[in-house]
Amino acid sequence: MVDPVAASRLQFAVTTVVHIIFPVMSMGLAPFLIYFTWKEIRTGEAIYERLRRFWVKIFAVSFVVGTVTGLVLEFEFGTNFAAFSTFAGELFGGPLATEGMMAFMLEATFLGIFLYGRERVSDAFYFLASIAVGLGTWLSAVWILIANSWMQTPRGYELVNEGGQEAIRLTDPMAAYLNPRFQYMFVHMQNSAVESVALFMAGVAAYFVYKHYVRGQEIDNPAFWLKTLKIAIVALVITAPLQVLHGDLYARHVYETQPQKFAAMEALWETDTYVPEYIIAFPTDLSHILDPRAKELFGIGIPGGASWLASGGNPQAEIQGLNSFETEAPPVAIVFWAFRIMVGLGFWFILLAFWAAFRWHRGDLVDDDLLHKAFMGSSLLGIVAVETGWIVTEVGRQPWLIQDVLLTESGVSPDLTGAEATFTLAGFVGGYALLLVLYTYVIRRIIKHGPPEIDDGSESVDAPTDAPPEAEVSVDD
Amino acid sequence: MIDLAGEPLFGLPLPAIWFGLVFFVLGMFLFLDGFDFGIGILFATREDDHEKETLLAAIGPFWDGNEVWLVVFGGALFAAFPSVYANLFSRYYLLMFAILAALGLRGLAPEMYEEREDEQWRRYWGYSFVVGSALTPFLLGMFAINWLTGVGGIVSIPGVLGGLAVVALTVADGAAFLGLKTRGSLRDDASRHGIRAVAAYVGLVALTLVAIYVTTPGLQSALLSVPVIGLVLLSVLLAVGYVVATRQGEYHAAFATVAGLVAALVGVIATAMFPMVDRAAGVSVAAGIVSTLPLNLMTIMMAFLLPIVLSYFGVLYSVFSGPIDAEASYG
Numbered sequence: 001m002v003d004p005v006a007a008s009r010l011q012f013a014v015t016t017v018v019h020i021i022f023p024v025m026s027m028g029l030a031p032f033l034i035y036f037t038w039k040e041i042r043t044g045e046a047i048y049e050r051l052r053r054f055w056v057k058i059f060a061v062s063f064v065v066g067t068v069t070g071l072v073l074e075f076e077f078g079t080n081f082a083a084f085s086t087f088a089g090e091l092f093g094g095p096l097a098t099e100g101m102m103a104f105m106l107e108a109t110f111l112g113i114f115l116y117g118r119e120r121v122s123d124a125f126y127f128l129a130s131i132a133v134g135l136g137t138w139l140s141a142v143w144i145l146i147a148n149s150w151m152q153t154p155r156g157y158e159l160v161n162e163g164g165q166e167a168i169r170l171t172d173p174m175a176a177y178l179n180p181r182f183q184y185m186f187v188h189m190q191n192s193a194v195e196s197v198a199l200f201m202a203g204v205a206a207y208f209v210y211k212h213y214v215r216g217q218e219i220d221n222p223a224f225w226l227k228t229l230k231i232a233i234v235a236l237v238i239t240a241p242l243q244v245l246h247g248d249l250y251a252r253h254v255y256e257t258q259p260q261k262f263a264a265m266e267a268l269w270e271t272d273t274y275v276p277e278y279i280i281a282f283p284t285d286l287s288h289i290l291d292p293r294a295k296e297l298f299g300i301g302i303p304g305g306a307s308w309l310a311s312g313g314n315p316q317a318e319i320q321g322l323n324s325f326e327t328e329a330p331p332v333a334i335v336f337w338a339f340r341i342m343v344g345l346g347f348w349f350i351l352l353a354f355w356a357a358f359r360w361h362r363g364d365l366v367d368d369d370l371l372h373k374a375f376m377g378s379s380l381l382g383i384v385a386v387e388t389g390w391i392v393t394e395v396g397r398q399p400w401l402i403q404d405v406l407l408t409e410s411g412v413s414p415d416l417t418g419a420e421a422t423f424t425l426a427g428f429v430g431g432y433a434l435l436l437v438l439y440t441y442v443i444r445r446i447i448k449h450g451p452p453e454i455d456d457g458s459e460s461v462d463a464p465t466d467a468p469p470e471a472e473v474s475v476d477d
Numbered sequence: 478m479i480d481l482a483g484e485p486l487f488g489l490p491l492p493a494i495w496f497g498l499v500f501f502v503l504g505m506f507l508f509l510d511g512f513d514f515g516i517g518i519l520f521a522t523r524e525d526d527h528e529k530e531t532l533l534a535a536i537g538p539f540w541d542g543n544e545v546w547l548v549v550f551g552g553a554l555f556a557a558f559p560s561v562y563a564n565l566f567s568r569y570y571l572l573m574f575a576i577l578a579a580l581g582l583r584g585l586a587p588e589m590y591e592e593r594e595d596e597q598w599r600r601y602w603g604y605s606f607v608v609g610s611a612l613t614p615f616l617l618g619m620f621a622i623n624w625l626t627g628v629g630g631i632v633s634i635p636g637v638l639g640g641l642a643v644v645a646l647t648v649a650d651g652a653a654f655l656g657l658k659t660r661g662s663l664r665d666d667a668s669r670h671g672i673r674a675v676a677a678y679v680g681l682v683a684l685t686l687v688a689i690y691v692t693t694p695g696l697q698s699a700l701l702s703v704p705v706i707g708l709v710l711l712s713v714l715l716a717v718g719y720v721v722a723t724r725q726g727e728y729h730a731a732f733a734t735v736a737g738l739v740a741a742l743v744g745v746i747a748t749a750m751f752p753m754v755d756r757a758a759g760v761s762v763a764a765g766i767v768s769t770l771p772l773n774l775m776t777i778m779m780a781f782l783l784p785i786v787l788s789y790f791g792v793l794y795s796v797f798s799g800p801i802d803a804e805a806s807y808g
Contacts, residue, residue: 064588067541068581074551078566079573085566089559090771097552097775100545101782108545109789112538113796120796170771171482413567424574431578438585442592 005412007421008080011428015072016394017387018432022066022439024386027141027190028197029059030134032231033114037130041123046454047227054224054451055201060115061442065435067108072428080421084401084411088168091157091176092147099143107136141189149181151402152393153257159405168405180257184250185393191246192389195239195349196382202232202356203379204447210372224451226366229375233360236353244346248309254396255310258403259320260327261396264335266306269295270321277305281336292333327407330398338391345385352378482770491776492766495557496754497747498779502553503621504743506546507614507643508650508736509790513540515651515674517583517610518644519667520603528663529603533587534801535658542793544584556775558765561755565624568757572623572631576616583609611644618643622685625746626693627757635688642681646742648674649719650735656728658801668723671731675719678738682712686745695756699749708748712741 002010033056040048074096077085085092110132118126156176160169170176208225211217219225255262263269267281281299288294304315311317322329352374359365401408485491513536523529555562566573586606590599622639623631652671656664686709690700699705715737722730750756754765766772 061588064541064584067544068577068584071544071548071551071580072577074548074555075566075573075577077555078551078562079570080567082563082567085555085563086560089555089562090767093552093555093557093559093562093767094771094775094778097549097556098778098782100549100552101778101786104545104548105542105782105786105789109542109793112542112793116538117796169768173770173774413563413570416567416570420570424571427574427578431581435581435585438589442588445592 001418002422002425004416004418004421005409007418007425008412008416009408011080011421011425012073012076013394014425014428014432015069015076016390018436019066019069019073020386020390021383022062022069023137023140024193024196024383025062025200026059026066027137028193028195028200029055029062030137031194032197032201032235033059034127034130034134035231037127041127047224050221050224050451050454051228051231054446056115057446058443060111061439061446063107063111065439069432069435080413080416081401081411082413082416084406087166087406087411088402090168090170091150091154095143095147095150095177099140103136103139103143105136106132107140110136138190141193142186145185145189146177146179146182148393149185150176150179152185152397153179153181154402154405155179181253184246184253187246188243188250188389189386191239191243192382192386194235195243196386198232198235198239199349199352199375199382200379201228202236202375203377205229205232206372206375206379209366210369210376213366214369214372220450229365230360233353233356236349237357240346240349240353244343244350247343247346251309252312255319258397260322260325261330261335261392262310263320263322263325264330264332264396265339265392266319267297267299267332267336268306268319268321269323269329271318271324272321273307273316273318274304275306275310275317275319276301276303277309278336279340292331293329294333327399330396335392335396338388338395342385342388342392345381345388348378349382349385481773485769486773486776489776491772492762493751494776495553495766495772496751496762499550499553499557500743500747502546502550504739506543506550507617507646507743508739509543509546510540511614511647511650511735511739512536512654513543513651514583514610514614514644514647515649516655517606517651518648519651519655519670520610521607522666522670523663526599531659531663531801532655533590535655536587538793538797540584540587542790544580547580553779557767557772558754558760558762559767561758561760561765564755564758564760568629569620569623569631572616572620576613576620579609579612579616581609582606583613585609610647614643614647615640621743621746622689625750625756626689626696627755628692629757633692635685635692638681638685638688642678642685643742645674645678645681646735646738649678649738650732653719653723653728653732653735656723656726656731660800672720672723675716675738679713679716682709682742689749696749702748704748705745708741708745712738715741 033052036048036052036055039045040052077092077096110129113121113126113129114133117129121129154176156170156172156174156179157168158171160167205225205228208219208222209229212219212222212225251262251265254265266275267278268275276299278297278299278301281297281301283291283294284296284298285294288296307317307319308315310319322332355371355374356365359368359371365371397403399407399409401411516532516536520529520532523532551562554565582605586602586609590602590606593599618640619631619633619636621643622636623633626633626635628636649671652667652674655667656671659667686700690697715734719731719734719738722728722734752761752763754760754762767775
């Protein structure tokens with residue numbers, strides 16, 4: 001039996017780590033789908049219709065699973081973190097309700113039209129529907145990140161005592177909602193979603209391009225996959241450098257607003273100047289090898305690197321160590337390594353983007369089999385980077401649930417029993433494993449099935465007027 | 478500049494309005510996703526694969542949007558009555574996760590069903606679809622009645638009866654929607670099931686109210702109040718209206734009576750509960766409401782967005798109005 005606090009935290013970790021995959025897919029696909037729809041309508045070229053109809057299937061599955069797993073998170077604030085919800089509901093409930101009304105409703109209703117309504121509405125309306133869906137996914141992120149960023153840099157509130165219970169009282173909504181962290185989080189998250197989807201598209205497309213152009217095998221749609229690869233490369237060339245440049249600003253902001261998290265990212269225990277940026281670090285004592293909070297570290301790093309990063313150019317800058325805080329340090333090793341994986345991947349994606357752009361420029365994009373293999377191997381690494389980024393954000397904030405205001409252990413539902421929490425935790429571990437298997441299975445099938453065939457010659461995208469009912473059922477009618 | 482932190486906007490009784498709004502949103506969910514659940518349950522009555530596909534096609538463009546009303550219900554309760562949201566959801570901890578599991582199954586099953594055509598796969602996901610569609614309204618009904626009575630455990634006699642009543646209501650809802658969306662034997666059979674379901678609903682509601690009366694002394698006077706009795710009588714009339722309309726093939730009217738039945742049901746629960754919002758914790762609407770500044774902000778947000786959101790649904794339902802499978806009907 002796990003105690004209710006640990007079980008609730010683990011359960012929230014499991015449910016968010018799984019959930020974030022699906023919004024990344026839908027938020028990242030949204031701009032591509034809008035682009036495909038626009039090009040389809042403007043040019044009438046069949047390839048754009050095929051691009052839209054192929055990728056919208058993946059969008060639809062991601063959206064459904066994202067709805068199912070997202071509702072879980074909304075409920076968990078009440079079920080597992082009732083004390084937090086009571087304490088901070090004033091600030092936290094509003095953005096969640098607004099997300100539902102402003103974003104989710106827009107996305108879900110127009111998705112019905114976007115998926116099933118191509119022949120039922122005009123071109124212009126259909127294009128508007130694609131924008132409504134995309135806007136909905138991105139507005140969702142606005143409100144969810146407002147809620148989350150407020151937990152990182154809480155502003156615009158006061159603490160009040162109501163009948164012996166402390167609670168948050170909203171005093172300045174603008175300061176609270178547009179708290180300092182919000183803009184960093186929003187740019188970083190949205191760009192990473194597009195980047196992750198670009199990597200996924202490139203990986204899938206590279207598989208078919210490699211098969212056809214390098215191995216000389218016959219495939220159904222070589223032109224379709226080459227086009228997909230090129231679009232993905234363009235997106236990657238834009239998003240990959242932006243992500244790292246912006247990440248640098250973000251890290252500095254974390255240093256200024258959450259020094260404890262920054263110290264954990266750098267595994268720095270004692271306040272110091274000339275702090276190196278470790279590339280790797282390990283406990284020197286083997287008995288501490290599994291202790292995430294081990295203090296005696298052996299590391300290889302760039303001298304003054306972390307000081308330089310934190311201060312924006314000064315290698316002598318002083319950085320506060322974990323020992324200077326009154327609260328227990330976050331699980332340092334998790335934060336430290338997650339940060340390194342994320343940053344490492346960020347640089348790898350830049351390399352990949354420019355490598356591909358170079359080959360494309362030289363006109364031998366299809367021939368570079370090593371590049372294709374690199375893309376294939378990297379198809380899910382964007383998601384990995386997002387996951388590790390969120391681990392830095394959320395684990396790095398520990399032991400605080402709301403930075404410097406509420407400890408995580410104080411936020412858990414007071415009446416929750418260990419048995420209940422352990423039971424649902426086990427259910428989620430099993431259920432979500434199954435969910436991921438099914439999701440992967442469906443995505444693989446969609447990819448294997450490939451893009452839909454379209455009657456060539458006819459510029460019209462109208463289906464026959466008396467299409468069989470099956471045609472209306474499936475997304476790819 | 479209006480002082481948003483000082484007084485409720487325009488001196489309106491915002492706590493009571495938000496109490497009503499939370500139930501309105503719950504009602505929207507029960508009515509709209511209700512027909513999805515009902516069609517999911519009626520899915521069990523069909524053998525023919527083409528008919529099953531037709532049922533899935535009937536809810537295809539709608540169910541996702543319908544489900545968002547539950548998201549908004551959670552969000553609105555959280556935003557307007559944070560401690561009630563927290564107490565309620567943690568009190569019925571396992572029930573809430575059971576609802577999520579059932580809803581997840583319902584959402585996933587049609588997606589999976591479509592994925593492959595072999596018989597065993599479809600049989601399994603077909604079952605999942607039916608089970609998810611039946612369990613979700615049952616558990617939601619239990620939740621709503623438990624919330625009203627404030628019972629400590631999850632399983633209570635009024636809760637179970639209320640759950641069954643909501644299941645019956647969703648079947649009637651689904652049947653009425655199929656009246657609009659299908660033709661031929663599919664529609665005729667659905668109508669027969671719908672009529673039985675609405676009769677069962679009236680009986681189950683009566684039993685639920687009796688069970689609440691017997692088990693919860695604190696609610697006896699509320700149950701005998703004029704508005705509650707009026708709403709119950711109205712429900713009987715609406716149920717009769719449902720039967721008449723369905724028999725005459727007036728499916729729009731039948732569908733409208735379901736909307737009335739749902740409104741009456743959430744109306745009964747809300748009226749019996751008021752002025753409390755969480756009887757078990759002894760929290761009244763006035764005590765549980767969020768402080769004035771966020772309350773005013775949320776009110777502005779809702780006043781602005783609710784009409785817009787309703788118009789989205791208007792657009793969605795009009796784009797997909799009419800039968801899904803006209804060719805297959807009698808000609």
